[in-house]
Amino acid sequence: MGGRTQNIVNPLANLPDNTLVDGEIVALDEAGKPSFNALQNHSSSQTPIVYYVFDLMILAGRDVRAERLDRRKELL
DSSP: OOGGGHHHHHHHTTSOSSOEEEEEEEEBOTTSOBOHHHHHTGGGSOOOEEEEEEEEEEETTEEOTTSOHHHHHHHO
16 A cells, blocks of 8 residues: 555554454545545545544454443543
């Protein structure tokens, strides 16, 4: 992998082993808004690709899904 995908992979490498997050990969249009069309055509453009992480499921092997959402976001 290289280029824009490294912008997604590198930060995730800092997570503890046995950690599971939930999120979504999006492409941003010229206005900085998520665009499904831009994601579909990302290979033929320089559209920024980002990964928005919005939930933490497992942290270092510990299932945290029973925790309140605000606590999981705090841990994240």
